[in-house]
């Protein structure tokens with residue numbers, strides 16, 4: 001009798017836990033606080049996509065543990081914008097906690113015109129379309145569209161790439177800009193801001209980093225354009241629930 005009651009209570013508790021952690025159908029875009037680096041989690045129902053993984057400091061794993069239900073240990077797609085350790089260094093640690101669907105782990109193989117789609121999530125690649133001869137400019141630039149919000153993710157490209165995209169008229173207005181290269185002075189040109197006119201700019205950056213990111217010139221440019229700034233070093237992760 002006691003065992004029966006114990007079993008019934010256990011089942012009710014377990015059902016309750018599953019019910020509480022069951023996905024609500026909303027799509028989420030989370031700019032994780034990964035310190036100095038980039039790491040974006042895009043999720044809806046049981047689908048999770050990462051765009052970069054942060055450095056090897058466990059911060060991306062912590063972000064995943066915070067947002068994924070405890071029983072979901074599979075990540076469906078990973079985009080690594082380039083091989084710098086502040087963007088891809090966390091992958092190894094993530095792999096020891098989560099299974100990544102191998103066929104969807106993209107390692108710098110995406111080019112202009114490629115797109116990934118799941119439900120109301122679309123990631124369209126704008127760059128590279130050519131070899132720039134250096135890692136940062138060859139990094140993957142893409143627009144993430146989730147329901148009616150759009151995010152331009154600039155990875156670490158310099159204004160050389162920005163200008164080419166502007167000249168070719170391949171940029172358009174977006175709601176949110178993930179500022180290139182952690183706010184480096186070599187990117188986020190006025191031409192780019194004029195072309196994409198975002199309401200908000202996210203700077204993914206580590207506290208007191210040795211590069212002096214984000215730079216004053218970029219912060220001034222964003223402020224002057226009236227763009228709301230979110231800094232992960234000061235405000236932590238930025239979550240959009242859609």
Ligand SMILES: [Zn+2]
Pocket residue numbers: 037038084086087156181182
């Ligand atoms: Zn970087």
